[in-house]
Amino acid sequence: MGKCKYCHRDAGWFQHSHSECEKKYNDGKLKLRNILMSCFSNLQDFYCREQEINEIISSSYIDEATKEKIFVDVLDDVIEKYLEDNIINDAEKQSVARFIQFSQIPQAILNQHHSIEKMLQADVIQDILNGNKPSPKITIAGNFPFMLSRNETMIWLFRDIIFYEQKIKREYVGRSSGISVRVAKGIYYRTGGFRGHPVETTYMQRISVGSVCLTDKHIYFSSPEKSFRLSFDKIINIDTYSNGVGLQKDGANSKPIFLEGINSWFVYNVIMNLRHV
Numbered sequence: 545m546g547k548c549k550y551c552h553r554d555a556g557w558f559q560h561s562h563s564e565c566e567k568k569y570n571d572g573k574l575k576l577r578n579i580l581m582s583c584f585s586n587l588q589d590f591y592c593r594e595q596e597i598n599e600i601i602s603s604s605y606i607d608e609a610t611k612e613k614i615f616v617d618v619l620d621d622v623i624e625k626y627l628e629d630n631i632i633n634d635a636e637k638q639s640v641a642r643f644i645q646f647s648q649i650p651q652a653i654l655n656q657h658h659s660i661e662k663m664l665q666a667d668v669i670q671d672i673l674n675g676n677k678p679s680p681k682i683t684i685a686g687n688f689p690f691m692l693s694r695n696e697t698m699i700w701l702f703r704d705i706i707f708y709e710q711k712i713k714r715e716y717v718g719r720s721s722g723i724s725v726r727v728a729k730g731i732y733y734r735t736g737g738f739r740g741h742p743v744e745t746t747y748m749q750r751i752s753v754g755s756v757c758l759t760d761k762h763i764y765f766s767s768p769e770k771s772f773r774l775s776f777d778k779i780i781n782i783d784t785y786s787n788g789v790g791l792q793k794d795g796a797n798s799k800p801i802f803l804e805g806i807n808s809w810f811v812y813n814v815i816m817n818l819r820h821v
Protein backbone atom coordinates (compact mmCIF):
# COMPACT_ATOMS: atom_id res chain seq x y z
CA MET A 545 0.00 0.00 0.00
CA GLY A 546 1.40 3.43 -0.97
CA LYS A 547 1.32 6.40 1.34
CA CYS A 548 0.06 9.83 0.36
CA LYS A 549 3.03 12.23 0.34
CA TYR A 550 0.76 14.99 1.67
CA CYS A 551 -1.40 13.51 4.43
CA HIS A 552 0.74 10.35 4.97
CA ARG A 553 -2.32 8.11 5.01
CA ASP A 554 -2.83 5.11 2.79
CA ALA A 555 -3.32 6.14 -0.80
CA GLY A 556 -3.93 2.76 -2.41
CA TRP A 557 -1.79 0.42 -4.48
CA PHE A 558 0.91 2.16 -6.50
CA GLN A 559 -0.45 5.55 -5.46
CA HIS A 560 1.70 8.30 -3.94
CA SER A 561 -0.98 10.88 -3.24
CA HIS A 562 -4.68 11.49 -3.00
CA SER A 563 -5.93 13.74 -5.77
CA GLU A 564 -7.82 15.85 -3.21
CA CYS A 565 -4.61 16.31 -1.17
CA GLU A 566 -2.69 17.26 -4.29
CA LYS A 567 -5.39 19.82 -5.13
CA LYS A 568 -5.31 21.28 -1.63
CA TYR A 569 -1.53 21.61 -1.87
CA ASN A 570 -1.58 23.33 -5.26
CA ASP A 571 -4.45 25.63 -4.32
CA GLY A 572 -2.65 26.55 -1.10
CA LYS A 573 0.56 27.43 -2.96
CA LEU A 574 -1.40 29.66 -5.34
CA LYS A 575 -3.32 31.35 -2.52
CA LEU A 576 -0.13 32.02 -0.60
CA ARG A 577 1.52 33.52 -3.65
CA ASN A 578 -1.51 35.70 -4.39
CA ILE A 579 -1.63 37.07 -0.85
CA LEU A 580 2.04 37.99 -0.91
CA MET A 581 1.79 39.60 -4.35
CA SER A 582 -1.25 41.60 -3.26
CA CYS A 583 0.61 42.83 -0.16
CA PHE A 584 3.36 44.06 -2.44
CA SER A 585 1.07 45.78 -4.92
CA ASN A 586 -1.19 47.37 -2.27
CA LEU A 587 1.73 48.24 0.02
CA GLN A 588 0.02 46.26 2.76
CA ASP A 589 2.10 45.02 5.66
CA PHE A 590 2.80 41.28 5.46
CA TYR A 591 2.30 40.92 9.20
CA CYS A 592 -1.38 41.93 8.77
CA ARG A 593 -1.94 38.75 6.78
CA GLU A 594 0.30 36.53 8.90
CA GLN A 595 -2.50 34.54 10.50
CA GLU A 596 -4.16 33.88 7.16
CA ILE A 597 -0.82 32.86 5.68
CA ASN A 598 -0.11 30.44 8.51
CA GLU A 599 -3.55 28.88 8.19
CA ILE A 600 -3.04 28.26 4.49
CA ILE A 601 0.38 26.75 5.14
CA SER A 602 -0.87 24.35 7.80
CA SER A 603 -4.03 23.30 5.94
CA SER A 604 -2.40 22.80 2.53
CA TYR A 605 0.47 20.42 3.46
CA ILE A 606 3.00 23.15 2.60
CA ASP A 607 6.33 22.17 4.15
CA GLU A 608 9.28 24.46 5.01
CA ALA A 609 11.07 23.91 1.70
CA THR A 610 7.94 24.62 -0.35
CA LYS A 611 7.20 27.71 1.70
CA GLU A 612 10.73 29.02 1.23
CA LYS A 613 10.55 28.36 -2.52
CA ILE A 614 7.30 30.34 -2.79
CA PHE A 615 8.75 33.23 -0.77
CA VAL A 616 11.92 33.36 -2.84
CA ASP A 617 10.03 33.14 -6.15
CA VAL A 618 7.72 35.96 -5.09
CA LEU A 619 10.71 38.10 -4.12
CA ASP A 620 12.42 37.48 -7.48
CA ASP A 621 9.25 38.25 -9.43
CA VAL A 622 8.53 41.43 -7.49
CA ILE A 623 12.04 42.83 -7.89
CA GLU A 624 12.03 41.92 -11.57
CA LYS A 625 8.71 43.77 -11.95
CA TYR A 626 9.96 46.80 -10.02
CA LEU A 627 13.00 47.06 -12.28
CA GLU A 628 11.00 46.69 -15.46
CA ASP A 629 9.46 50.14 -15.51
CA ASN A 630 12.13 52.14 -13.81
CA ILE A 631 14.80 52.25 -11.16
CA ILE A 632 13.54 50.90 -7.86
CA ASN A 633 12.11 53.61 -5.57
CA ASP A 634 12.26 54.00 -1.79
CA ALA A 635 8.76 52.64 -1.10
CA GLU A 636 9.56 49.56 -3.17
CA LYS A 637 12.86 49.11 -1.37
CA GLN A 638 11.07 49.29 1.97
CA SER A 639 8.56 46.64 0.90
CA VAL A 640 11.39 44.34 -0.10
CA ALA A 641 13.24 44.91 3.18
CA ARG A 642 10.05 44.30 5.15
CA PHE A 643 9.35 41.11 3.21
CA ILE A 644 12.85 39.77 3.81
CA GLN A 645 12.29 40.35 7.52
CA PHE A 646 8.85 38.74 7.44
CA SER A 647 9.76 35.73 5.29
CA GLN A 648 13.04 35.05 7.12
CA ILE A 649 14.61 33.77 3.94
CA PRO A 650 18.17 32.86 4.95
CA GLN A 651 20.96 35.11 3.69
CA ALA A 652 22.64 32.22 1.88
CA ILE A 653 19.50 31.66 -0.18
CA LEU A 654 19.19 35.38 -0.94
CA ASN A 655 22.77 35.39 -2.19
CA GLN A 656 22.07 32.55 -4.61
CA HIS A 657 19.32 34.57 -6.21
CA HIS A 658 20.47 37.54 -8.15
CA SER A 659 17.46 39.73 -7.51
CA ILE A 660 18.91 41.36 -4.38
CA GLU A 661 22.13 41.93 -6.30
CA LYS A 662 20.06 43.59 -9.04
CA MET A 663 18.54 45.93 -6.46
CA LEU A 664 22.01 47.05 -5.40
CA GLN A 665 22.95 47.46 -9.04
CA ALA A 666 19.82 49.57 -9.57
CA ASP A 667 21.12 51.91 -6.85
CA VAL A 668 24.37 52.26 -8.77
CA ILE A 669 22.52 53.07 -11.99
CA GLN A 670 20.43 55.61 -10.07
CA ASP A 671 23.61 57.28 -8.76
CA ILE A 672 25.01 57.48 -12.27
CA LEU A 673 21.79 58.89 -13.72
CA ASN A 674 21.76 61.53 -10.99
CA GLY A 675 25.31 62.48 -11.85
CA ASN A 676 26.67 61.25 -8.54
CA LYS A 677 29.76 59.17 -7.98
CA PRO A 678 28.51 55.57 -7.69
CA SER A 679 29.20 53.96 -4.34
CA PRO A 680 28.37 50.27 -4.68
CA LYS A 681 27.64 48.45 -1.47
CA ILE A 682 29.71 45.40 -2.23
CA THR A 683 32.58 43.72 -0.50
CA ILE A 684 35.31 41.95 -2.40
CA ALA A 685 36.10 38.46 -1.28
CA GLY A 686 39.12 36.73 -2.76
CA ASN A 687 41.80 38.17 -5.01
CA PHE A 688 41.49 41.37 -6.97
CA PRO A 689 43.63 41.05 -10.08
CA PHE A 690 43.07 44.56 -11.46
CA MET A 691 45.24 47.65 -11.45
CA LEU A 692 42.92 50.63 -11.58
CA SER A 693 44.18 54.10 -12.29
CA ARG A 694 44.16 56.62 -9.45
CA ASN A 695 41.14 58.58 -10.55
CA GLU A 696 39.07 55.55 -11.40
CA THR A 697 36.14 54.27 -9.31
CA MET A 698 35.26 50.62 -9.10
CA ILE A 699 31.60 49.92 -9.79
CA TRP A 700 31.19 46.15 -9.78
CA LEU A 701 33.12 42.92 -9.76
CA PHE A 702 31.86 39.80 -11.51
CA ARG A 703 33.39 36.39 -10.95
CA ASP A 704 33.39 33.30 -13.18
CA ILE A 705 32.72 35.08 -16.43
CA ILE A 706 33.41 33.22 -19.65
CA PHE A 707 35.16 35.21 -22.36
CA TYR A 708 34.50 34.43 -26.02
CA GLU A 709 36.10 36.01 -29.03
CA GLN A 710 34.86 35.99 -32.57
CA LYS A 711 37.04 33.94 -34.85
CA ILE A 712 36.98 33.59 -38.61
CA LYS A 713 37.08 30.21 -40.26
CA ARG A 714 38.27 30.18 -43.89
CA GLU A 715 37.17 27.30 -46.03
CA TYR A 716 37.84 26.74 -49.67
CA VAL A 717 34.84 25.77 -51.66
CA GLY A 718 34.51 24.72 -55.25
CA ARG A 719 37.34 22.25 -55.07
CA SER A 720 35.22 19.30 -55.96
CA SER A 721 32.81 21.05 -58.27
CA GLY A 722 35.42 21.22 -61.03
CA ILE A 723 36.67 24.40 -62.57
CA SER A 724 36.53 24.92 -66.22
CA VAL A 725 39.89 26.13 -67.53
CA ARG A 726 40.42 26.99 -71.11
CA VAL A 727 43.45 25.15 -72.37
CA ALA A 728 45.85 27.51 -73.95
CA LYS A 729 49.57 27.47 -74.56
CA GLY A 730 51.84 29.70 -72.59
CA ILE A 731 49.45 30.53 -69.81
CA TYR A 732 50.34 29.51 -66.32
CA TYR A 733 47.47 28.76 -63.98
CA ARG A 734 48.24 29.31 -60.36
CA THR A 735 47.32 26.44 -58.08
CA GLY A 736 45.04 28.81 -56.23
CA GLY A 737 42.87 28.92 -59.26
CA PHE A 738 42.14 25.23 -58.83
CA ARG A 739 41.52 25.40 -55.16
CA GLY A 740 38.25 27.24 -55.33
CA HIS A 741 37.54 30.43 -53.43
CA PRO A 742 37.65 30.94 -49.69
CA VAL A 743 34.42 31.43 -47.82
CA GLU A 744 34.64 33.07 -44.44
CA THR A 745 32.36 32.10 -41.62
CA THR A 746 32.52 33.49 -38.13
CA TYR A 747 31.99 31.74 -34.83
CA MET A 748 32.51 32.56 -31.19
CA GLN A 749 35.42 30.74 -29.60
CA ARG A 750 35.60 30.24 -25.86
CA ILE A 751 38.89 31.73 -24.70
CA SER A 752 38.94 31.63 -20.90
CA VAL A 753 37.13 32.03 -17.58
CA GLY A 754 37.96 34.98 -15.36
CA SER A 755 36.81 38.07 -13.48
CA VAL A 756 35.32 41.24 -14.87
CA CYS A 757 35.77 44.57 -13.14
CA LEU A 758 33.53 47.41 -14.16
CA THR A 759 34.77 50.89 -13.25
CA ASP A 760 33.45 54.32 -14.19
CA LYS A 761 35.75 54.35 -17.24
CA HIS A 762 36.67 50.84 -18.28
CA ILE A 763 35.61 47.26 -18.39
CA TYR A 764 38.47 44.95 -17.38
CA PHE A 765 38.79 41.23 -17.86
CA SER A 766 41.38 39.11 -16.10
CA SER A 767 42.12 35.40 -16.47
CA PRO A 768 45.27 33.27 -16.52
CA GLU A 769 45.13 33.00 -20.33
CA LYS A 770 43.97 36.42 -21.35
CA SER A 771 43.39 39.87 -19.87
CA PHE A 772 42.26 43.12 -21.38
CA ARG A 773 40.98 46.59 -20.64
CA LEU A 774 38.34 48.26 -22.73
CA SER A 775 37.55 51.97 -22.52
CA PHE A 776 33.84 52.81 -22.57
CA ASP A 777 34.54 55.50 -25.15
CA LYS A 778 36.00 52.88 -27.52
CA ILE A 779 32.93 50.65 -27.39
CA ILE A 780 30.75 51.20 -30.43
CA ASN A 781 28.18 48.47 -29.92
CA ILE A 782 26.65 46.62 -26.97
CA ASP A 783 24.44 43.58 -27.49
CA THR A 784 22.48 42.46 -24.48
CA TYR A 785 21.51 38.83 -24.01
CA SER A 786 19.85 36.93 -21.19
CA ASN A 787 23.11 35.10 -20.47
CA GLY A 788 25.65 37.83 -21.12
CA VAL A 789 26.82 40.83 -23.07
CA GLY A 790 28.40 41.27 -26.51
CA LEU A 791 30.81 44.15 -27.04
CA GLN A 792 32.25 45.60 -30.22
CA LYS A 793 35.29 47.84 -30.00
CA ASP A 794 36.10 50.68 -32.34
CA GLY A 795 38.71 49.87 -35.00
CA ALA A 796 38.96 47.86 -38.20
CA ASN A 797 40.79 44.93 -36.66
CA SER A 798 38.83 44.54 -33.45
CA LYS A 799 36.70 41.46 -33.22
CA PRO A 800 33.42 41.22 -31.33
CA ILE A 801 33.65 39.67 -27.90
CA PHE A 802 31.09 38.04 -25.67
CA LEU A 803 31.12 37.84 -21.87
CA GLU A 804 28.92 35.04 -20.60
CA GLY A 805 27.47 35.07 -17.10
CA ILE A 806 27.35 38.85 -16.76
CA ASN A 807 24.23 40.90 -16.06
CA SER A 808 23.80 42.69 -19.39
CA TRP A 809 21.07 45.04 -18.14
CA PHE A 810 23.50 46.47 -15.59
CA VAL A 811 26.56 46.60 -17.83
CA TYR A 812 24.59 48.27 -20.61
CA ASN A 813 23.18 50.99 -18.35
CA VAL A 814 26.55 51.71 -16.77
CA ILE A 815 28.49 51.92 -20.03
CA MET A 816 25.87 53.88 -21.96
CA ASN A 817 25.57 56.49 -19.21
CA LEU A 818 29.27 56.91 -18.54
CA ARG A 819 30.73 57.06 -22.01
CA HIS A 820 31.68 60.46 -23.32
CA VAL A 821 30.95 60.03 -27.00
Ligand SMILES: [Zn+2]
Pocket residue numbers: 548549550551552553561562565
Ligand atom coordinates in the same frame (compact mmCIF):
# COMPACT_ATOMS: atom_id res chain seq x y z
ZN1 LIG B 1 -3.63 12.45 1.17
